[in-house]
Amino acid sequence: MTTAPVRDARTVSIWDAAHAADARRPRSLQTRLGASDTICSRRAGYTLAGAERSNEGDKRAAILGTYIHRGLLEDARREYNWLVERTVADDLIRGHVDVVQLDAATASRLPKRHRPVEPAEVVTVEDVKTKSARVWDRVLRYGPTAAEMRQVLLYAGLLSTVGFSDMPGQRYLHRLGPIDVQRIRFRFVCRDTGEEHIQEFPFDEWSSFEARWWVERVVDAESVEELRRDFDGPGLSPVCDNCPFVKHCWPGVAPGKPAQTILVHDDADREKALAVYVRAHERYRVSSQVKKKVRAMLDDSPAGVYGENKLGWSGGNDKEEPDVQAMVDMFENADLTVPMVPDVPGMVNTLRRAGMAVPLRKAAGQTTARSISVTRAPSRP
Ligand code: SF4
Structure with missing residues (x-):
């Protein structure tokens, strides 16, 4: 009797399931330009042209970001009745706005059950971005990237000119018509610590026209190749490393040579x-x-907050070295042969192989290198 092979849960990666689900999400299959595709001109061009996506890249961080994003938005919807993940579109572009905070006047035009628990001061289009601790300091200092700003400006522009799309599930929003957007807001959440950082900008109509012009340039391009590569290419930019169109964008690279040689x-x-x-x-x-x-x-300045920056120090501690006498004692206790000629690396290896901790002592007069750390000071309440 033969039995079907059983997939042992220990031998599969849970990421296989996550990648399969991600591949089925509308964003992974779309060929129409979405506001979130406007990160790079040429990449947007490939998306529009329906070019084959030949590079899977490492999507794990992005997938984790999607899970956190979805969970936070869903809970905000349930607890505060925020408008989340609503569709906006016109003949040029489409997208899903993370959050729209309506002011009291606009909210009062909605059926009661759809009004937010707390209306906003002014109509605000909000984007929630998850970021890793690695780039957190840059986020605190410099806020959204140009591409992130463009995406939100496109959403805000569509809302203020067209309003919410006319589609099942949001017809009551569509009936509001164009919305008087006054403010855009970025809500950054650190994936590693959960820290939240908010940055707001008044909505500027001209900046939203500029964002649309960026999209129009992509749509009007006669060929994808005439569109700018907005990033430096594989090996130099993580965006390119994970770009589905990297092979189209950097063709004909000689084996073993950097992609940028084709420039x-x-x-x-x-x-x-x-x-x-x-x-x-x-x-x-x-x-x-x-x-x-x-x-x-700054070498003799104590750690602390000075204006907008926080000074920290690491290292500068006493250096440690293997304690030869203590190792000899351990060897003798374990009935191991103590080398007649001092062989510190050999003794260290023997102890490590045996799973024993190497005894250490302070190296006379030696300290580890001292490193400076300058991060953005936490904002004052
Ligand atoms: S590989 Fe880089 S430059 Fe080329 S389309 Fe992708 S993101 Fe843009």
Whole structure:
């Protein structure tokens, strides 16, 4: 008798299920441009052209972000009756706005059960972004990227000119017509610590026209190749490393060579590249000298918050080294042969192989390197 092979739960990765579910999500299959596809001109062009997506990339962080995002929005909808994940579209672009906070006047035009628990001061279009701790300091300092800003401006622009889409589940919103959006808000959530950071901007109609113009340029392009690569390419940009169209975008790379080699065709290109290199090197040299000087100036400053920045120190601790006498005692207790000629690395290896902790002692007069850390100071309440 034969039995069907059983998939042992220990041998499958739970990520297989997550990737399969992600591949079925509308965003992974769409060929119409969504506001969230406006991260890179050329990538948007490939999406519109329906080009084959040949690079899966590492989607795990993005999938985790999607889970957190969905969970937070769903709970905010349930607890506060916020309008979440609502569709906006016109003939150029479509998308799902994370959150729309209606003011009291607009909310009063909705059936009671659809009104928010607390109306907003002014109509606000909100985008929730999850970020890793690695980029958190940059988020606190510089806020949304240009692409993130463009996405929200597109949503806010659609709401203020067209309103919510006419579709099942949100007809009561569509009946409101164009909405008087006054503010856009980014709500950043750190995936590692849960910290929340909010940044707001008044809604600017001209900036939303500019965002639309960006999309129109992509739609009007005669070929994808005439659209700008907005990132530096695989190996230099995580966006490109994980871009589904990376193979179309960087074709004909010689084996073992960086993808960026395809940007140089002749001596004129080499001349330009070298001039850029020299300018960048000079800026780097000047910046690096400034950093070295400031680092030296701060060397005896205590850690703490100074204005907008927080100074911290790590390292500078006593260095430790293997304690040879203690190792000899351990060898003798374990009936191991103590080498006649001191062999510290060999004894350390033997102890590690046996799963025993290597005894350490302070190395006389030696300390570990001391590193400076400068992060954005927490905002004052
Ligand atoms: S590989 Fe990079 S530059 Fe090319 S389309 Fe993708 S994101 Fe844009």
